[in-house]
Amino acid sequence: MAQRRKNMAQNNVSKHRVVVIGGSAGALEIILSITAQLPLQSQCTFVIVLHRKPGMESLLTDLVAAKTNLPVIEIEDKENMKPDTIYLAPPDYHLLFEKHHTFSLDSSEKILFSRPSIDVTFESAAEMYGAAVIGVLLSGANADGAEGLRKIKLCGGYTIVQDPQTADVSFMPQQALLTSRVDAVVDGEKIGHLINKLVMAY
Amino acid sequence: MEKIAINEKDLALLLNELLEKYGYDFTHYAHSSLKRRIKRLMVLDRLPSFPELLHRLRSEANYMQRFVEEITVNVTEMFRDPGVFKTIRETIIPQLATHPLIRVWHAGCASGEEVYSMAILLHEAGLLHKTLLYATDINPAVVANLSSGIFPLSQLKQYSENYIAAGGKKDFSSYYTAKYDLVKFDPKLKKKIIPALHNLVSDRSFNEFHIIFCRNVLIYFDKALQDHVLSLFDDSMDKQGFLVLGSKENIRFSPISGKYSQWHKDEKIWRRIM
Numbered sequence: 001m002a003q004r005r006k007n008m009a010q011n012n013v014s015k016h017r018v019v020v021i022g023g024s025a026g027a028l029e030i031i032l033s034i035t036a037q038l039p040l041q042s043q044c045t046f047v048i049v050l051h052r053k054p055g056m057e058s059l060l061t062d063l064v065a066a067k068t069n070l071p072v073i074e075i076e077d078k079e080n081m082k083p084d085t086i087y088l089a090p091p092d093y094h095l096l097f098e099k100h101h102t103f104s105l106d107s108s109e110k111i112l113f114s115r116p117s118i119d120v121t122f123e124s125a126a127e128m129y130g131a132a133v134i135g136v137l138l139s140g141a142n143a144d145g146a147e148g149l150r151k152i153k154l155c156g157g158y159t160i161v162q163d164p165q166t167a168d169v170s171f172m173p174q175q176a177l178l179t180s181r182v183d184a185v186v187d188g189e190k191i192g193h194l195i196n197k198l199v200m201a202y
Numbered sequence: 203m204e205k206i207a208i209n210e211k212d213l214a215l216l217l218n219e220l221l222e223k224y225g226y227d228f229t230h231y232a233h234s235s236l237k238r239r240i241k242r243l244m245v246l247d248r249l250p251s252f253p254e255l256l257h258r259l260r261s262e263a264n265y266m267q268r269f270v271e272e273i274t275v276n277v278t279e280m281f282r283d284p285g286v287f288k289t290i291r292e293t294i295i296p297q298l299a300t301h302p303l304i305r306v307w308h309a310g311c312a313s314g315e316e317v318y319s320m321a322i323l324l325h326e327a328g329l330l331h332k333t334l335l336y337a338t339d340i341n342p343a344v345v346a347n348l349s350s351g352i353f354p355l356s357q358l359k360q361y362s363e364n365y366i367a368a369g370g371k372k373d374f375s376s377y378y379t380a381k382y383d384l385v386k387f388d389p390k391l392k393k394k395i396i397p398a399l400h401n402l403v404s405d406r407s408f409n410e411f412h413i414i415f416c417r418n419v420l421i422y423f424d425k426a427l428q429d430h431v432l433s434l435f436d437d438s439m440d441k442q443g444f445l446v447l448g449s450k451e452n453i454r455f456s457p458i459s460g461k462y463s464q465w466h467k468d469e470k471i472w473r474r475i476m
Contacts, residue, residue: 054283075450076450076451077420077448077450078232078425078428090449090450093421093450096235096238098233098234098424104234104421106275106421106422107275107418107421108277109277124234124238128234
């Protein structure tokens, strides 16, 4: 109960800031480069949605954790969302943001052949956290993420797309650029630096 | 899709009406997930705005049924997470074998793929004849379909791979006959399956079980309802029964956690210990 009061008090003084990063084929390397550059104390929550096959859960967690001193957690249902933590969407579930800074999972139909769907998580972040969201879309071979990124922008958030020319697979970032005006189109290698700058300047 | 907006006030109004008029209590479903399902239904049924959804629900008695069908998630597969079924086959079935009559409950069984998976495991262990598998769901349509034993052919390749990964040794195709784009499972598998309507939110315990499956159902509920449902399972559990949840679900912070111990370090299976 005391904990809940404390959380509510926190909500009143500061908006919860969330960086959501989506990627598919060819995105792993960039994700590792980004996580290596994330600041340890920014009061932001980092959420990564990467298309991958089930059964390799701990592998991605280990790879990311090797690059950062931030805690890296693969999300379980109704997990509490904490600042200065990196969360990974589990394979085979859609990931949503719920009230009271918790996550929920959803194993309904795939969307654009994807579960987790980047669109679902991006749209949910936009609805729950509005202008406090930074959305980042990386390399990939399908159109997932473009619609979600548009929603983030529409709700006042900041959007970053990997420069398709620097992406292993350019289709996904290209789709995003066709779908909406984004705030920054950045070399894959430089995205980590930009996120770092943005979250520290909040 | 993003043109449809559902705010918390609209949602509360809708949920109250469903409860008062139809007795369906969705108020403790996880709201973001629920809103997404409602928006999906509105797109499917071309309802341009929230008031039109309300109107449809108020004016058409049959629409409530469709609403329940589409709002609840009915996606499932056979031998989903094969590791779970391998553990059940290797370590739990031998425990179940000691009972003169084995009672299994698949709570929130959706279209029933999991029930048939368990029936196959029990059949292969020579135990199906002394087992009853209760398969319950909130959704009347899926409960009706379950007795037919008919499933889409498109998923069978995946199911066959899952079956092998779960330790299956037989020819999986010996369990079904295919026709056009459907398959029908061997009727001997369904002889011991008892489909029934049961709402985890409002209905009570109806028996004591040696193993209860409830996988990827609790994820749609808020914490309070999860605790309620876990207590319902506890009330329905044999004193050394097993509870099987979805791969991202946990009893850790629930009121029943102290009475159960995790059966396998990598799988979401618990055994009642007191």
